[in-house]
Amino acid sequence: MPHASHTTNAPPLSGVRVLEDSHTPQARLAGLLLADLGADVVRVVIHDDSASPCTCCGGNPVHHRGKRRVNVSATEIPGLAESADIYLTDRPPGDLHDHGCSAAAIADRAPGCTHVWMPTYGTTGRWVDQLPPDNFLLAALGGVATHGPSADGSPVATTIDLIAPVHAALGATAAVSALVGRARGRHGGAAVVTGLHAVSVLMLTMMVDGLDSEVFNPGSARGPVPSWRGYQCADGEWLFLAALTSPLFIRALDALDRLDILTLPGVDGDPDSIRISPAAATAAGSALEHHFATASRDQWLQTLHEAGVPCAPTGTRQEWRESELVTELGSFTTAEHPVVGRIEMPTIPLTMDGNTWIAGGFDDEAALATLGWDKRGARSAEHRDDLPLDGLRVVDLASYLAGPTATAVLAEMGADVVKVEQETGDPYRAFSIAYLALNQRKRCMSLDLHQSDDHDHFIELLRKSDVLLDNLRPASGAALGLEPQDVARANATITHCSVTAFGTTQAGARLPGFDPIIQSMSGLALAQGGDGPPVVSNISVHDTATGVLSALAITAALYARFSRTGRGSRIESSLAQTTGFAQFDEFTSYAGSPNAVVGGANFVGPFFARSLQRCADGWVAFAAADRRSDAPLAHALGIATPSDAVTADISDRTVDDAIRCATDAGVAACPVLDREREMFDEFLSANDFTQIIDHHIHGRMAVVAGFVRWDSGTPRLAASTEPGTHTAEVLAELGIVERLQT
Structure with missing residues (x-):
């Protein structure tokens, strides 16, 4: 596909062929990244495809930027893979094997093609073939909802899909790493990058647990930390104070002329106490709230910036898009889409040797005979175990x-x-x-x-x-x-x-x-x-x-x-x-583009049938595509249909019972991961999510195990x-x- 660039330098993946068999935003965004970096990405659309489309995708037309599209039967995919360098797929395990698209099948037919598999959940366990692909459910199963910004420790739904961009970039990185290996005579075989692998990266420093000693855990913090939170100023505007470390917090207090906060009861001269002691956090936070309310936001920002304290104003997406900084970064571009017309969209967020490449075209239809792909031969590898x-x-x-x-x-x-x-x-x-x-x-x-x-x-x-x-x-x-x-x-x-x-x-x-x-x-x-x-x-x-x-x-x-x-x-x-x-979706704009989701305090979801709800023994996640499922779900649960409210009282039902009712109503559902013993959850353990490492001071620590499986x-x-x-x-x-x- 043609590329727009600031120079005539060829993109780094020029000449690379990618066969994309995608149904989820993360796999489609992975293909977009590879296309922007110069790969020839061909998306296959299979007749009578049994794979479920993602209920959270939203159909963003920019997901197919820079790609060509061919209509094929499932049996034609292995043959196409013979002409590709990468086969990128997100099919669930059972469907992958049924279509003859497993890593073994592709390797047998196309030994020169690297198989990159990006399933939404994991590779094994109760949920991998039972649930439709939906990152709202993965956020519940994997701990993202559990660690959301909650004031009382309850799970929270995010207004954007946090998982998809990380999963996309991780899958694309695995694909290109395989190309590097092949170019160096190493094995560039098959990679598995699951949704739980993406969660591992996203939650890398949040989902940790000290088994032998109590160590400060960023993921266990409940409620705001005074050095790391927002404050409303005298003019009603908000700023965020980001004094992550104790030295930065002391510098901030000095700049604000409030070093006396260190002497408050509970703080007792120890700046680390505000991260550990709720009483210290409350006392210091309350004092700072009153102090920031005495002057305008711009005054406080100037004071803190002059002292070298990280902080920022809180603004809207439109203000960000129109800012001088974003203009200089070149974060957005416009193009004409053949269906929706003029479209404003994010660029690839990387520059290489001064270049930022954007692939041209949107899902241009092509015939197999006109692809121009000859067959790739098998490639020798001296170090096949590397x-x-x-x-x-x-x-x-x-x-x-x-x-x-x-x-x-x-x-x-x-x-x-x-x-x-x-x-x-x-x-x-x-x-x-x-x-x-x-x-x-x-x-x-x-x-x-x-x-x-x-x-x-x-x-x-x-x-x-x-x-x-x-x-x-x-x-x-x-x-x-x-x-x-x-x-x-x-x-x-x-x-x-x-x-x-x-x-x-x-x-x-x-x-x-x-x-x-x-x-x-x-x-x-x-x-x-x-x-x-x-x-x-x-x-x-x-x-x-x-x-x-x-x-x-x-x-x-x-x-x-x-x-x-x-x-x-x-x-x-x-x-x-x-x-x-x-x-990505929130910053994509065209005539008729959907409105962005707007949250609230302890946000549980945009509507009842797509929300997190408390049960007698935990929390459940419902993940319908739209509000039309509110009434059937409420009926199955034996409650009145919520009107404008998202939350309903189902606290008399167990999580398993709520899931059974949702299934009867045609709504996908799963449990929300319990924060207690989360690192040893049955589903996560089945997918090798956790490993134990001996810390040289604090003893055994449970941390995430990895981001990819080769x-x-x-x-x-x-x-x-x-x-x-x-x-x-x-x-x-x-x-x-x-x-x-x-």
């Missing part, structure tokens, strides 16, 4: 969440990730169990990049590495002698990815930021809050989605290097760019590390002995 990125070294110079998520994904694909920290470690180590979950498959070394010898050692590390990922703002990179030209001078073949909050444009280059800041500025917090105060989700969708998208861009650059150019690439990604993709190879063994655990080991590999001798 993971696709085995043998590649990735240097992780990032802290906190977004950047390290990218390298965590690359580690799952087989890369050797070396995390470089200052002597005292990544500041995120303050959250011990979350840090462990995020960095479990990485080696850690300590270097002081302000010290000349250590800086030289770091440059030597870059010379012998394939990827550098950092989250340095431009001024910080310049101060460390690590501007893009410095990195390229050290290694012309390295892929250098920088992850920032707001990009490197004039409007955003100096701004620090965290996920809630983007939620607040982009309109997501106002949408979740509805008619009430803005509500920021506990789940860091921008951090995680930015991380996985960065991993996708890195693998695409590696593929271009190994298959065609022999050169490195410069990649930029940001949380600000990602929000367009994270809210048909060969295993990633590095998960382990807890101290700062500098592998410094000597890595320096020895570099041949640097003087540091070892001292």
